[in-house]
Amino acid sequence: MSLNTEQAKAFFAACDTGQGWDACRSYCAPGATFSAQTDVLTGITTLQQYTEWMRDLLKVLTDGNYEVKSFATDEERNNxxxxxxxxxxxxxxxxxxxxxxxxxxxxxxxxxxxxGKVTHLTKIWNSGHALKELGWA
Structure with a gap:
C-alpha cells in the first residue's frame, strides 16, 4: 500500500468520525486547503476548518456514520x-x-x-438533498 493510500485512509477515518483537527493535522500539509461547490460549506477554505465542521456536525447527527463504497489511489496524479x-x-x-x-x-x-501529506481536499456532495431529508431546508 502506498504512503498516500495509508495517509488517506487514516485521514478519512479521523475526519469522518468527527475527531476534528487535532486528530487530522498529522496527515495534512501546513496550510492544506478545502473546496466544495455547496452553499453549506461556503467560507470553509482550509482542511482545518472542514475537519472542525465535521466534528460539529457529528455532535448534531449523533448516530452519524459512513460506509466506504470505493477507494482509489491515482499515483500518477498524486491523489x-x-x-x-x-x-x-x-x-x-x-x-x-x-x-x-x-x-x-x-x-x-x-x-x-x-x-505523503494531504495538500487539498475537494468534496463533491449534493447538500441540498441531505438538508431536505433532515428537515433543515
Missing part, C-alpha cells in the same frame, strides 16, 4: 478518491430544533497529496 455514503439522524442541537429525521447521502473526497 486519492473516496466515495462513501454518510448516514445520520438529527437528534441534538443544530440549525433548528432536533427533527428526528435522517439522511443517507453520497459524497466523494478527492485528496491531493505532496510528500
Amino acid at each position: 486519492v478518491c473516496v466515495y462513501a455514503t454518510f448516514s445520520g439522524t438529527h437528534l441534538e442541537g443544530g440549525p433548528v430544533s432536533p427533527t428526528g429525521r435522517a439522511t443517507k447521502t453520497d459524497y466523494v473526497y478527492i485528496m491531493q497529496f505532496s510528500n
Whole structure:
C-alpha cells in the first residue's frame, strides 16, 4: 500500500468520525486547503476548518456514520478518491430544533497529496438533498 493510500485512509477515518483537527493535522500539509461547490460549506477554505465542521456536525447527527463504497489511489496524479455514503439522524442541537429525521447521502473526497501529506481536499456532495431529508431546508 502506498504512503498516500495509508495517509488517506487514516485521514478519512479521523475526519469522518468527527475527531476534528487535532486528530487530522498529522496527515495534512501546513496550510492544506478545502473546496466544495455547496452553499453549506461556503467560507470553509482550509482542511482545518472542514475537519472542525465535521466534528460539529457529528455532535448534531449523533448516530452519524459512513460506509466506504470505493477507494482509489491515482499515483500518477498524486491523489486519492473516496466515495462513501454518510448516514445520520438529527437528534441534538443544530440549525433548528432536533427533527428526528435522517439522511443517507453520497459524497466523494478527492485528496491531493505532496510528500505523503494531504495538500487539498475537494468534496463533491449534493447538500441540498441531505438538508431536505433532515428537515433543515
